[in-house]
Each structure stands twice: as structure tokens, then as C-alpha cells.
Amino acid sequence: MKSLDYSLLPLERTLSMRRKSRASHYRDIADRLFPSPIRVGKRAVAWPRYEVDQVIAAQISGKTEHEIRALVARIEAERVTLGRSE
Numbered sequence: 853m854k855s856l857d858y859s860l861l862p863l864e865r866t867l868s869m870r871r872k873s874r875a876s877h878y879r880d881i882a883d884r885l886f887p888s889p890i891r892v893g894k895r896a897v898a899w900p901r902y903e904v905d906q907v908i909a910a911q912i913s914g915k916t917e918h919e920i921r922a923l924v925a926r927i928e929a930e931r932v933t934l935g936r937s938e
Contacts, residue, residue: 860898884921
């Protein structure tokens, strides 16, 4: 299994990878079509690379908006459990 890339991508890099404007990107977040950002500073946000990759892969594979929303919900739910030890 491929290991996940936990590097954090700043807004501009995320926009570049997605080929989206800032407004479209944040509209996707509001519409639950992209995960919400992680705060990395008082005025800075970022996204884990593996999350960005998952959403882009879903779009490339032709997933519906409904399927992408389900993926985003799963991604955000996994964030809650990511730091917990088992």
C-alpha cells in the first residue's frame, strides 16, 4: 500500500494543483466538495497533500458530486482520529 504524504500544502500551492481560483476553491469547501483547511498559523492555512490528491483523483475518475461529498466527509472524519493512538 502506498504511504500517505502528510506534507502540508499552502493555499497558493493547493490552488495551483487544483487549477482553481481562490473564490472557486472556497465555494467548493462551502459546498463540501473539498476538505476544509487546517489552521497552521494565526493567518495561515494548509491542506494535507494526501487529501488534495484524493479529491483530485476522485475528480479524474469521474466521481459524482455526491460521491465526492462522501469522500470529503470521510476525509474530515479521519482527521479526528488521525492523532489518536489505538
